[in-house]
Amino acid sequence: MNNVERHQHIIKEVNLKGHVSVVELCETLGVSSVTIRKDLQFLEDSGLVYRTHGGVTKQNPYQTDRSVIEKEKIHEDEKRIIAKAAANFVTTNDSIIIGSGTTTQFFAREILPQGHLTVVTSALNVTLELLKYINVEVIQLGGPVRHTSSSVTGQYAIHILNQFFCSKLFLGVDGIDLDYGISTTSAQEALLNQKMIDVAHEVIILADSSKFGRKSFGKIADFSNIDVIISDDIPPAFQELFDSLGIKTIVCK
Structure with a gap:
C-alpha cells in the first residue's frame, strides 16, 4: 500500500469512527508507528485531520471560547435530552449546585421541583430560568460576570461556596479528554468549578458527545472526582x- 492509499484509508477510518489510534492503524496497515506518525503529520498539515495523544481525530480537540448565545444554538436536541435525564436526579427538598453553560441552562428548564429546592449557581441564565418557581430558593453567587458564559467567577464566589455543602453538582464542561480530564475555556471558571466539586456530595457531568476527545485551557478535574456522566453518546474508549x-454513565437517545 503506497502513501496515497494509506492516507485515504486513514481519512476513511477517522470519518467513520471519529478517532483512530496509532496502534490500530499500525496493525491494520501493517506498517511501523514511525510511518503512521509521518502520515498523520502530513494529513494534519493538509488540514484534513487533527492529531491527538496516541492517535488522530476528525474534529479540533482544542475547544475555544464562544458566546453563550452562539453555544445555545449548537446541539440543541442533544442538550435537551441530556437535561431531561439529569432532571431525574433532583429529589424532593434537595439542595444542589448548578454550574454555568448552555447545557445546564437546558437542565434548569427541565427541573420540576418537588417540595422546597435550594439551588446555588454561578450562572445568571440558570437563575432566570428558576425564578418562576416560588418553591425554589436560588442563591446567586457574586463576582465579575463573564460575558461569554453569562456567569460569575473569582475569589468572592469561591469564598461564598465555603458556606455551603450540597447533595449534587450539575456541571457542564467544554472538553473531556482521556488524559487531561474535564476542562473549560476559562481558567477562572475552572477554579470555581473545582470549589463546587469540593462542596458537593455527588458530581454529575452534563456533556453532549461533541465534548469528548477535546481539551480546553482551564483544567477542572481528573475523572476520579466524577460520579456520573450524562451524554447523548460516549465513545468506546471513554466508556471503557x-x-x-466506577463512574456511572447514562446515554440518552
Whole structure:
C-alpha cells in the first residue's frame, strides 16, 4: 500500500469512527508507528485531520471560547435530552449546585421541583430560568460576570461556596479528554468549578458527545472526582475508562 492509499484509508477510518489510534492503524496497515506518525503529520498539515495523544481525530480537540448565545444554538436536541435525564436526579427538598453553560441552562428548564429546592449557581441564565418557581430558593453567587458564559467567577464566589455543602453538582464542561480530564475555556471558571466539586456530595457531568476527545485551557478535574456522566453518546474508549473507574454513565437517545 503506497502513501496515497494509506492516507485515504486513514481519512476513511477517522470519518467513520471519529478517532483512530496509532496502534490500530499500525496493525491494520501493517506498517511501523514511525510511518503512521509521518502520515498523520502530513494529513494534519493538509488540514484534513487533527492529531491527538496516541492517535488522530476528525474534529479540533482544542475547544475555544464562544458566546453563550452562539453555544445555545449548537446541539440543541442533544442538550435537551441530556437535561431531561439529569432532571431525574433532583429529589424532593434537595439542595444542589448548578454550574454555568448552555447545557445546564437546558437542565434548569427541565427541573420540576418537588417540595422546597435550594439551588446555588454561578450562572445568571440558570437563575432566570428558576425564578418562576416560588418553591425554589436560588442563591446567586457574586463576582465579575463573564460575558461569554453569562456567569460569575473569582475569589468572592469561591469564598461564598465555603458556606455551603450540597447533595449534587450539575456541571457542564467544554472538553473531556482521556488524559487531561474535564476542562473549560476559562481558567477562572475552572477554579470555581473545582470549589463546587469540593462542596458537593455527588458530581454529575452534563456533556453532549461533541465534548469528548477535546481539551480546553482551564483544567477542572481528573475523572476520579466524577460520579456520573450524562451524554447523548460516549465513545468506546471513554466508556471503557469510565467503567474501570466506577463512574456511572447514562446515554440518552
